[in-house]
Amino acid sequence: MDPSARMAGNDRAAADVVVIGAGTAGLVAAIRLSQGGLRVRVVAAGHGCLVLAPGVIDVLGYAPERVADPARALAPFVAAHPDHPYARVGPDGLDRALAWFRETVAPLGYVGALRHNRLLLTALGGLRPSCLVPQTMAAGDLSQGGPVLVVGFHGLRDFSPALVAANLCAVVPAPGTGVAARAATLEWPGPSGDGRPLTLARRLEDRSLRAAVGRDLRTVLGDEPRVGMPAVLGVDRWQEVWEEMQLVAGRPIFEIPLVPPSIPGLRLFDLLRRVLRAAGGRLQVGAPVTGVRHRNGRVEAVTVARTPREQVIDTRWVVLATGGVGGGGLQVDPDGTVREPTLGLPVHGVPVPGHPRVLPDPFASHPLDRAGLAVDEAWRPVDRSGRVVALNLHAAGAALTGCEPWREKSGEGISIATGYLAASAILEEAG
Amino acid sequence: MMKAVETDLLVIGGGATGAGVAWDAASRGLQVVLADRGDLATGTTGRFHGLLHSGARYAVKDPRSARECAAENRILRAVAADCIEDTGGLFVSTPADDAAYADGFVAACQQAGVAATEVPVTEVLRAEPHLCPGITRAFAVPDATIDAWKTVWACARAAAAHGAAILPYQEVVRLMVEGDAVCGAVLRHARSGEEITVRARYVVNAAGAWAGRVARLAGCDVAVVAGKGVMVAMNHRLVNAVVNRCAMPGDGDILVPVRTVSVIGTTDARVEDPDRVQASADEVRAMLAAGESFIPGFTQHRALRVWAGVRPLFAATSPTSAETRDLSRGHTVIDHAAREGVGRFITIAGGKFTTFRLMAEETVDAVCADLGVRAECRTAAETLPDSEERHYYWIGARQAQAEARPVDDPLVCECELVSRQDLLVAAARRPGLDLDDLRRALRLGMGPCQGGFCMARATGLLHEAGHLDRAAANAALRDFVEERWRGIQALAWGDQLRQMRLDAWILLGVLDLEHLPE
Amino acid sequence: MTPGRLALTAVGDSLDRCIKCTVCESACPVAAVTSLFPGPKTVGPQAERFRQSQGSSPDRSVDYCSGCGVCTRVCPHGVRIAEINARARARWRGRTGVSLRDHLLARPVLTGRLGRPVAPVFNWALGQRPLRVAAERLLGVHRAAPLPRVVGRTFRYRVSRRRPPRSPDRVVYFHGCSVDYFEPWVGQMTVAILEHNGFAVDIPRQGCCGLPLQSTGLFEPARRSVRRLARSLSPAGTDGLPIIASSTSCGLMVKREAEEILGVEDARLRDVSRRxxxxxxxxxxxxxxxxxxxxxxxxxxxxxxxxxxxxxGQGIGEPAMDVLGLVPGLRILELDRSCCGIAGTYGLKREKYAIAMAVGRPLFDDIAAARPDLVACDSETCRWQIGRATGLPTVHPLELLYRAYGGAEPGSAAAGPGGQ
Incomplete structure (x- = not known):
């Protein structure tokens, strides 16, 4: 046997579905597909964006005024934004996807409903609308105002309880309401710390260090019926940490998301990976996809960059979930060309050459922000004339055109719904 | 009742020249007040590429400037070592450059007293792996890089040690004239609006590109032409030494490794209003494309930030051409008594950062002569604060400091290694600073993430320490976001755009900054 | 030897792709357990902006990077964090010098050669607490660290009188130092398995791949080693043959690290690497x-x-899971943890032993909870670490396959450190 022919087989793998990307949309799609009985391999350049996100499930927070009831706001919102992914998701799709998600991540105890946005405290002391929140943030809905004790830690560099409390006293959650906030600071547990949330979260998993924090916490409690703390209450053993702190406080404690690395995001990422594995899915990280091989209008294989030899994965379906510009799923050249670098898919919503890509006001909605992939009803990318690029290639998540998740506060809603629905389309075809 | 102070000399303009004048005059025993409408070193001085000229760049075209630079380079290395990094400089002939220029260049350097030594190309390529492998010749010159903010503040501190008063954020609203002489100015604080009167025996106008405006307050006419220079900071050091193309100076032909970045410069175009200069996307692209000629793949590297500075070019007669590269980089001490009959008033016009000390010396010589003060200039021999040991700054210094720091003094700005203690000490030293002032003092928010991670952190700390109340903290944070945006919005592509998007996720997505209460 | 110019700039320049997103620091197993290591982003792309490409590295904390490579693998933006760190560590060592201990640990062949003739004494000494305490004081090798036993007869000796079957299908076996001096049965079983599948196995004389030298920061000797190895693995008449490595770390060195960390650009090496x-x-x-x-x-x-x-780090998925999954009766529990802590020789060092044990703790706990009959792991140093920490017999997965093909009981030949 010719040695080169013999060796070729070593660089091939096979799967029913290759999901490209290990962010929210990719993992959601992969889990759903695995649960549906398909052999799934998630292939990702690295870990996805979950550790950057606050771990809450935003559906629609601003449109552009603050949204109190996403279920009701959805129809007028998609009417105004016909290219938005939600226009294709629809209220029913969103409902199903979120119900499935809550069940899938049941150990994290997400609470909330599509009809009501909670107002969560930010790490600067503002209020931010979100729809589904993990158990540890459930008590943090400030939409009715009321007194709050904001507790931080000495040296924790991403959380200043004094500023949070001061700003919180100035916000008006709803007409006629307000928040009376007070700040307190606890000692950093154990030997002097590096100020990082992750270090603190790991320290709090230590029983004796936690006991010291508990003693400290008791001394700062007042009449406030609830306590807000930075989201550092344990990583793997968050439940134990959070419950024990509540027991000590004798009242509900809610976590306040911090800038990355986000610990609630990390918990969600870890859980989704476990669920995927349990469902039989495989996750291959550090594996950037370089392209696909087509045949008769279908993708038949995905190629993966690997030193010293490229890997080829034969597959029946592909889900592209590589994220937007921030995640590297879209790339912009100096001349303003926007590319989908993994598979070279057509990008829609790109500002006309010669027109500004971004505006002088950093807070503005920039012309470039809505660029992305357009898809058909089965979540398959289409070219400018609306033709499907490949019959078995689907896309989901932040790479889709027509949305500005960070401004709308819609990121996880879009990723979960589109990941779920893209997977549903494949399962339907698979029978 | 307006507050009033009296002094010997009022210096208007807190750039390198003004701070140099203040240092020089104060060290000769004059009582000095230095005022700037903003923070020190925020005009041309704070917006240049950081090159301490060896003189080589001017050798062919402007031998006088070359000689001055060569001499000042040696002096500043001795008195301001802490502000200088001894990177050395290279002039390289790329395949696109006229090989004959190199011979003339060597001769001109010799004439001007600039040490230029030919170095084997293989050696240069080993030391500078990013450099174009096709270069044909290379010359080493004693170029270096210099930290403008540090230098100006060192001059100001030296002046203060000699009794000078340093007044940032004090704009001149009126020059006071009595008879045929200027006798002081009314200053207004940029933030509080409070006015003070400074009565001075002498006034020096060191307002650089803004000198024409200041002179007009005394009815004098100084034809300063603002020449815009665009600079782009690349995310890290692509070269270890300053690299110049060995050719007639042109756009985008010099790369300066300063601090953690390398700055490519520069363009030269006349602008009408020095307060309204902005780098266009086209200029940025042209500059990066020019970098390709000596660093192959230059456009693929990450451009971190772009800005434009204005050169205060002085033309004895008003120039009409839009081309400013041919205007001299030399400087002129204008005695308005001789020129327009306005006494006790000098404008120091033109010049460049490298010769700021010489410009100050000549200016103060004229002031002293006029006032009848007999005192020799001491600045060529008096080391500036923190330079006493005569150790050059070293790129690894901050990293070494960070390594030695106690674990409970965490980094606030990870990119530029600014710790909590650094921030609090700087804030306490000069109360009333905003985040942008602290940025210049510490390099806060100047690294790859452009403040995305550290701005909110720093705001919280300043609030906690009582430097900013709640509303001021929120305003400072928003202002800083806007300030950082100004320098990156023209770079909305590639890695930097990815960074901008992550920053948006943090500031808008996680922190919901746009809906924070006022 | 001048390292490749492009290979050197490409790794350093990858720092430009870092947007500080914290993915790497949230995944780093070392930063999770000690404040001595401030995290891959901090010592990698961040600190790299403060390192001149020519000068020495001003940071000691990079020495606490274990080199496990998790950071590079999880980075979604393609920053070569672990490679940047490995190079920075070499520069740091260039400044501080390399201790006698590190010189010894970096040269397993030397240890093997010195130990082999006196194997009984050497191995007895490994088990003697007072001697280990003395070694810790003198050399800085932690008294409880898992050290392998030297065998009396090397792998090469054992296979020297073998009569290989004839077959048109030939492969080259890259056995590495560990098989030769410490675990010859792993090599013997590899050969048996390959022969069982109809391959004639060439076993050219070969030296160290240079990985321990590289991780100690001795780049120049490491480059020499790996180039020499590339020549050894491609003797005349073996053109185009697959080269099979049973040591994952040595395989990784040849496949990637020689070029990406050491910057070796060498046609012979590239050919060997591709095969x-x-x-x-x-x-x-x-x-x-x-x-x-x-x-x-x-x-x-x-x-x-x-x-x-x-x-x-080789990006090949988990092929042992795929193959062992075919074996009837075998129940495999996959352990999803990022590192066992040993990272080559990292966990042997006195000052790092406790860190390495803390890094491995979640893995050891998972193993204890699973109550398996055996533990399987493809890397020799990890096996020694896991065996020592859990007290369970810890084998190369090929030992299970060998048994499935009718060979001896796995673990029976392995009186590894786990049994001590």
Whole structure:
């Protein structure tokens, strides 16, 4: 046997579905597909964006005024934004996807409903609308105002309880309401710390260090019926940490998301990976996809960059979930060309050459922000004339055109719904 | 009742020249007040590429400037070592450059007293792996890089040690004239609006590109032409030494490794209003494309930030051409008594950062002569604060400091290694600073993430320490976001755009900054 | 020897892709347990902006990077964090010098050669607490660190009188130092498995790949080693043959690290690299091609399997899981943890032993909870670490396969440090 022919087989793998990307949309799609009985391999350049996100499930927070009831706001919102992914998701799709998600991540105890946005405290002391929140943030809905004790830690560099409390006293959650906030600071547990949330979260998993924090916490409690703390209450053993702190406080404690690395995001990422594995899915990280091989209008294989030899994965379906510009799923050249670098898919919503890509006001909605992939009803990318690029290639998540998740506060809603629905389309075809 | 102070000399303009004048005059025993409408070193001085000229760049075209630079380079290395990094400089002939220029260049350097030594190309390529492998010749010159903010503040501190008063954020609203002489100015604080009167025996106008405006307050006419220079900071050091193309100076032909970045410069175009200069996307692209000629793949590297500075070019007669590269980089001490009959008033016009000390010396010589003060200039021999040991700054210094720091003094700005203690000490030293002032003092928010991670952190700390109340903290944070945006919005592509998007996720997505209460 | 110019700039320049997103620091197993290591982003792309490409590195904390490579693997933006750190560590060592201990640990062949003739004494000494305490004081090798025993007869000696079967299908075996001096049965079983599948196995004389030298920061001798090895693995008459490695870390060195960390640009090495396969990668490929023999006898064991960092760094998935999954009766529990802590020689060092044990703790706990009959892991140093920490017999997964093909009981030949 010719040695080169013999060796070729070593660089091939096979799967029913290759999901490209290990962010929210990719993992959601992969889990759903695995649960549906398909052999799934998630292939990702690295870990996805979950550790950057606050771990809450935003559906629609601003449109552009603050949204109190996403279920009701959805129809007028998609009417105004016909290219938005939600226009294709629809209220029913969103409902199903979120119900499935809550069940899938049941150990994290997400609470909330599509009809009501909670107002969560930010790490600067503002209020931010979100729809589904993990158990540890459930008590943090400030939409009715009321007194709050904001507790931080000495040296924790991403959380200043004094500023949070001061700003919180100035916000008006709803007409006629307000928040009376007070700040307190606890000692950093154990030997002097590096100020990082992750270090603190790991320290709090230590029983004796936690006991010291508990003693400290008791001394700062007042009449406030609830306590807000930075989201550092344990990583793997968050439940134990959070419950024990509540027991000590004798009242509900809610976590306040911090800038990355986000610990609630990390918990969600870890859980989704476990669920995927349990469902039989495989996750291959550090594996950037370089392209696909087509045949008769279908993708038949995905190629993966690997030193010293490229890997080829034969597959029946592909889900592209590589994220937007921030995640590297879209790339912009100096001349303003926007590319989908993994598979070279057509990008829609790109500002006309010669027109500004971004505006002088950093807070503005920039012309470039809505660029992305357009898809058909089965979540398959289409070219400018609306033709499907490949019959078995689907896309989901932040790479889709027509949305500005960070401004709308819609990121996880879009990723979960589109990941779920893209997977549903494949399962339907698979029978 | 307006507050009033009296002094010997009022210096208007807190750039390198003004701070140099203040240092020089104060060290000769004059009582000095230095005022700037903003923070020190925020005009041309704070917006240049950081090159301490060896003189080589001017050798062919402007031998006088070359000689001055060569001499000042040696002096500043001795008195301001802490502000200088001894990177050395290279002039390289790329395949696109006229090989004959190199011979003339060597001769001109010799004439001007600039040490230029030919170095084997293989050696240069080993030391500078990013450099174009096709270069044909290379010359080493004693170029270096210099930290403008540090230098100006060192001059100001030296002046203060000699009794000078340093007044940032004090704009001149009126020059006071009595008879045929200027006798002081009314200053207004940029933030509080409070006015003070400074009565001075002498006034020096060191307002650089803004000198024409200041002179007009005394009815004098100084034809300063603002020449815009665009600079782009690349995310890290692509070269270890300053690299110049060995050719007639042109756009985008010099790369300066300063601090953690390398700055490519520069363009030269006349602008009408020095307060309204902005780098266009086209200029940025042209500059990066020019970098390709000596660093192959230059456009693929990450451009971190772009800005434009204005050169205060002085033309004895008003120039009409839009081309400013041919205007001299030399400087002129204008005695308005001789020129327009306005006494006790000098404008120091033109010049460049490298010769700021010489410009100050000549200016103060004229002031002293006029006032009848007999005192020799001491600045060529008096080391500036923190330079006493005569150790050059070293790129690894901050990293070494960070390594030695106690674990409970965490980094606030990870990119530029600014710790909590650094921030609090700087804030306490000069109360009333905003985040942008602290940025210049510490390099806060100047690294790859452009403040995305550290701005909110720093705001919280300043609030906690009582430097900013709640509303001021929120305003400072928003202002800083806007300030950082100004320098990156023209770079909305590639890695930097990815960074901008992550920053948006943090500031808008996680922190919901746009809906924070006022 | 001048390292390749482009290979050097490409790794350093990858720092430009870092947007500080914290993915790497949230995944780093070392930063999770000690404040001595401030995290891969901090000492990698961040600190790199403060390092001149010529000068020495001003930071000691990079020395606490274990080199496990998790950071590079999880970075979604392609920053070569672990490679940047490895180079910075070499520069730091260039400044501080390399201790006698590190010189010794970096040269397993030397240790093996010195120890082999006096193997009984050497191995007895390894088990003697007072001697280990003395070694810790003198050399800085932690008294409880898992050290392998030297065997009296090397792998090469054992196979020297073998009569290889003739076959048109030939492969080259890259056995590495550990098989030769410490675990010859791993090599013997590898050869047996390959021969069972119809391959003639060439075993050219070979030295160290240079990995321990590289991780100690001795780049120049490491470059010499790996170039020499590339020549040894491609003797005349073996052109184009697959090269099979049973050590995941040595395989990784040849496949990637020689070029990406040491900056070696060498045509011979590149050719060898393109032909190098991890043993199970090769077997899994055979299976996909329908050529793997599956004449298995049942192996009624519960095995906890851990895919080591160096194998994940090869980006080949978990081929041992695929192949062992074919064996009847074998129950495999996969351990999803990022590192066992040992990272080559990192966990042997006195000042790092406690860190390494803390890094491995979640893995050891998972193993204890799983209550397996055996633990399987492809990397020798990880096996020694896991065996020592859990007290369970810890084998190369090929020992299970060997047993399934009718060979001896796994672990029986392995009186590894786990048994001490």
């Amino acid at each position: 190098t396969y991890d043993l199970f990668e090769f077997l899994a490929g055979l299976h996909r091609a329908g050529r793997l023999r599956t004449d298995f006898t049942p192996v009624p064991l519960t095995v906890a399997y851990y895919a080591p960092c160096q194998q994940r």
